[in-house]
Amino acid sequence: MSGVWVYVENREGAISAISREALGAARQVADSLGQPLTALVFGQGVGPACAAAFDLGADAVIGADDATLAGGRVEAHGPLLAKLAQERQPAVILIGASTRGRDLAAWTGADLDTGVVAEAIEVKVDGGVVKATRPVYAGKLLCEAFVTGTPQIVTLRSRAFAQAAATGKTGAPEMVGAAVAEDAIPTKIIGFEGKGGKVSLTDAGKIVSGGRGVGGPEGFEPLRELADVLGAALGASRATVDAGWIPYEHQVGQTGKTVAPDLYIAAGISGAIQHQAGMRSSKVIVAINKDPDAPIFKLARYGIVGDLFKVIPALTAEFKKRLN
Amino acid sequence: MKVVVCVKQTPSTTATLSVKGGVVSWEDPGGKPNVVNPWDEYAIEEAIRFKENRGAAEAVALCLGDPSSDEALKTCLAMGCGEAILVSDPALLGSDTLGTARTLAAAINKIGDVQVALFGKQAIDGDTGHTPVQVARVLGWTPLTYVAAIQSVDGGSITVDRMTDDGKETVTAKLPVVISFVKEINEPRYPSFMGIRKASKAVIPTWTAGDIGVSAPAAKADWSNVYPIPPREGEIEMIAGDTPEEQARNLVNKLFEEKVI
Secondary structure, three states: OOOEEEEOOEEOOEEOHHHHHHHHHHHHHHHHHOOOEEEEEEEOOOHHHHHHHHHOOOOEEEEEEOHHHHHHOHHHHHHHHHHHHHHHOOOEEEEEOOHHHHHHHHHHHHHHOOOEEEEEOEEEEEOOEEEEEEEEOOOOEEEEEEEOOOOEEEEEOOOOOOOOOOOOOOOOOEEEOOOOOHHHOOEEEEEEEEOOOOOOHHHOOEEEEEOHHHOOHHHHHHHHHHHHHHOOEEEEOHHHHHOOOOOHHHEEOOOOEOOOOOEEEEEOOOOOHHHHHHHOOOOEEEEEEOOOOOHHHHOOOEEEEOOHHHHHHHHHHHHHHHHO | OEEEEEEOEEEOOOOEEEEEOOEEEEEOOOOOOEEEOOOHHHHHHHHHHHHHHOOOOEEEEEEEOOHHHHHHHHHHHHHOOOEEEEEOOHHHOOOOHHHHHHHHHHHHHHHOOEEEEEEEOOOOOOOOOOHHHHHHHHHOOEEEEEEEEEEEEEOOEEEEEEEOOOEEEEEEEEOOEEEEEOHHHOOOOOOOHHHHHHHHHOOOOEEOHHHHOOOOOOOOEEEEEEEEOOOOOOOOEEOOOOOHHHHHHHHHHHHHHOOOO
C-alpha cells in the first residue's frame, strides 16, 4: 500500500484545469507522505498530456491510449483505474471533482470497496491519512473527513487548489492497454456539443453576478458589458432565474453552481443564505446594492451602497480605461 | 416494468444549521425544516412521466432514512407516485455512500421488475453525487449521470443528453440503467389537492435491513467532525465617493492594489 496516484483528465492533448490543480495538490500530499506521485493519463492521443504530467511534477506516468477511452466514458475509465489499483495497491487516489471525476471516484470506490471523500477544498496529511476539509449542507457547514478503507480516494473541488507549476521534468510514460473492449461497454457516445470556448461559471476566475435589483432581463445588459471587459463569466441569483430573466446555467447558489472565483461582483443581490452557499469561497467579493442592510455586505470585502445602473457602467468605463 | 425513484429527506434550502458537540441541527424560518431533497423533485417528476408516457407499470418512491422520512415519501405520493417504501433501521444509520448504495440496490431487487432507477444529481446535505453511480455498480447496471433530456426509450435501450463540464453529450445505453438528473430535465409538478389527501392517509411500508437481506455496513469514511464555517476574515470596506464615477475609480484602484485584477 504505497504511492499517491492522481487521475489526469485530458482533451486533445491538453490537461484540463481541474487536473492541473489536482496535480498541484497531489504533489504536496505525496511529499508529506514521502511517497512517489504517479499520474494516470487515459484517453486517445495522450502523448502530449503524458509529457505535460511529468512537467507538472509527476514522478511516474501510467498512460493508456485507446479509442474506447476517448470522450471519458466512466464504463471505460472506471474498470481500468480499478484494475490498476487492484494490481498495484496505491495508498491514495486523488481526482478532480469534475462531472467525470465524481463519477469515476464513485465507480472506483464501489469496485475497490473503499470510501470516497468528495469535493475537498483543503487536504493535509496526518499520520499517513489524508484529512480533507469539505463543505457539507451545500456549503453551510464544514467537515473534516477521511477514508478509513484503502486506497484513500479523495476528489478535489474545482478552483480550491493552486495549479501545479511547470518543473521542466521529462520522462517516459508506462503505457498500458484498456481494461474493457468496445463490445463490452454498454454506452455509446453518439453526439457531443462542446461549450465553444465559453468560460463556465465553475472555471471562472472572475464573475459578475446580478440579482433581483437588475429589475428584468434587460437589466443584465450592463453586467454583461462589465463581464466582457473583465473577461468574466456572468452569474445570477435564483430569483432572477426563477423569474425567467436569464437561463438556469447562470445560477449561482445552493440549487445552482458552486463557484470560487478570485473576484465576485454581486450587483443587486441581497445575499440570501442559499446564494451565499454557492459563492462564499470567492476570494474577493464586491457588493453593490441600494440597501445598506443587505446581508451580502456582511460577506463582502468591498461595498458600494448605490444604484447598480449608475455604478456598473462607471466601473465598466473605469476598467476599460485601466485595462487598455 | 416498474420505475423506482430514490429520494432523500434533507434540511430545507432556507434552513439555518448549527453544530453542538458534533451534532448538526437545523431550523427553518418558514417552519418546514425538512423537505424532499430539491434535486430529487426532478427525478420524481420524471418517474411519474415514465408511468404516464413511457408505459411503466408503476412509479415507486424509495427512501432510506429515519422514520420521519415518510414525510418525503408522502410528497412523492401526493405528486403522483403509486407506491412508496421506506427503508429504515437503526442498524443502517451512519452508512456511507457505498453502504447506502448497497441498501438501495437490495431494496430495488426486492421491489423486482425494475429496469430504471432515478435519482437527483446529488443530495444537498452530503453533496457527493456518488450514490447513483454506486447503486449502478452494486446492481451491475449502467449509470447515466447529469441527464438533462431523455431522447427515447425503446427496445431495451435508452438515449439521453448528459450535461458534463465539457459540454452536452448524447449517449445511448442498454437497460437496465440508473439515471441522475439535472434541473434542465423538467419542471416538477405541484402535488394536487386530491393527491395530498390520498397521501395523508397512506400507510407507508417500512423495510428493515433484515427484510432486504443487508447487514449493518461498516462505513469506510469518517465525516464525524462537522463544524461551522469560520467567519470571513477582515472587515468590509465601504467605497467612498461623491459620484458613481469616483466610487468606481476608488474601487478599481483597490482591486489593482490587491492584485485581484
